[in-house]
Amino acid sequence: DLERTEQERRTKIRDSVKAQNGERQQPVKKDTENPDKYEGMVWIPGGHFLVGNWSDREDPQLNTPQTEADTHLAGFWIDQDEYHHRMKKAPEGETEEEAAARSAWNLEFSLRINDNDGQGFDHGQAEKACTNQGKQLCSAEQWEKACRGTELDDYSYGNVFDAERCPPGYQASETYKINAFETCQSSGYGIRGMSGGVQEWTSTLAPDQVSFILKGSTGATNSRCAASEDFRPDIGKMILGVRCCAD
Numbered sequence: 001d002l003e004r005t006e007q008e009r010r011t012k013i014r015d016s017v018k019a020q021n022g023e024r025q026q027p028v029k030k031d032t033e034n035p036d037k038y039e040g041m042v043w044i045p046g047g048h049f050l051v052g053n054w055s056d057r058e059d060p061q062l063n064t065p066q067t068e069a070d071t072h073l074a075g076f077w078i079d080q081d082e083y084h085h086r087m088k089k090a091p092e093g094e095t096e097e098e099a100a101a102r103s104a105w106n107l108e109f110s111l112r113i114n115d116n117d118g119q120g121f122d123h124g125q126a127e128k129a130c131t132n133q134g135k136q137l138c139s140a141e142q143w144e145k146a147c148r149g150t151e152l153d154d155y156s157y158g159n160v161f162d163a164e165r166c167p168p169g170y171q172a173s174e175t176y177k178i179n180a181f182e183t184c185q186s187s188g189y190g191i192r193g194m195s196g197g198v199q200e201w202t203s204t205l206a207p208d209q210v211s212f213i214l215k216g217s218t219g220a221t222n223s224r225c226a227a228s229e230d231f232r233p234d235i236g237k238m239i240l241g242v243r244c245c246a247d
Contacts (some may be wrong), residue, residue: 014050014152017070021047027075034134037246038077042146042190046075049145050152052226068226071141076245078138078146081178081192082200083129083242085109111177113198113241120240123212123233126201135244140204140213140228142245147195147215147225149188154224156187156195161223165196176239184223195223198241206230214240 024045029038050068087110088102114120121129130136138146147156157165165183176198184196199214199222206213211230217223217239231240 013068013070017048017050017152018150021045025075031134037134040080041077041246042080044073044076044078044142044146044189046073048072049148051141051144073141073145076138076142076247077135078142078189078191078245079135079243080190081243082113082197083126083244084111084113084178111179113176113178120198120237121201121242122236122240123201123231125236126240126242127203129242130244133244135246137201137203138243138245140202140215143194143200143202143215143243144225146189146191147187149191151188153188154226156191156223156225157184176241187225194225198239199229200241200243201231216241 024047026043026045031037048070051071052068087106090099090102094102127137148154149156153159155161165181178197179192181193181196184193186192187194194216197216199217202213202215204213205211208230211232213228214231215228222229
């Protein structure tokens with residue numbers, strides 16, 4: 001009876017938040033100085049969503065339950081995938097030798113998040129990866145809203161944890177490529193890799209005002225949209241990736 005009452009309360013709150021959002025507007029992509037800025041990005045409309053964890057008696061790995069809060073965010077763009085090396089396109093007048101070298105590079109590095117052999121992005125490198133594209137690191141709340149989707153799910157793929165969908169994470173010795181866990185994809189907004197991907201830096205300072213919040217990764221706890229960890233900005237590991245946002 002307690003569990004049923006809690007679920008009914010939860011459903012009422014979620015329905016109320018969704019009802020506040022009204023009709024969703026799509027913006028016009030425009031940046032004359034950087035015409036490729038929005039390539040591979042998805043628009044998340046402004047509106048209400050629920051931020052924070054639910055205290056779920058069925059999830060013993062959720063060690064720090066919080067109360068979900070109704071929060072409002074303005075609309076924003078977010079990368080559909082984690083930052084990665086994109087395919088190199090054939091330049092005009094490319095020789096056979098140059099084409100072979102480009103193809104070899106694409107085979108090795110396309111969809112990889114980095115090329116520095118075991119070292120991922122520290123916070124400064126993550127910021128630079130975004131600013132170089134005319135974007136910025138997502139805030140923790142932007143990240144969570146994109147993960148929860150239109151149905152305000154606990155995980156990007158729904159409300160029930162499934163270990164088979166998002167198997168254990170990556171080792172530093174492994175080469176990580178985006179979308180490696182296809183069954184974890186994607187959120188209701190079509191954003192991929194938010195559960196089951198690498199941990200991603202955000203622009204949000206942790207309570208200590210020194211560390212920054214990271215979102216995402218695998219496991220019952222970390223793959224929740226509301227889950228997070230605090231890392232010092234100088235830490236760079238293979239499992240630390242980047243996802244950018246834009247206005």
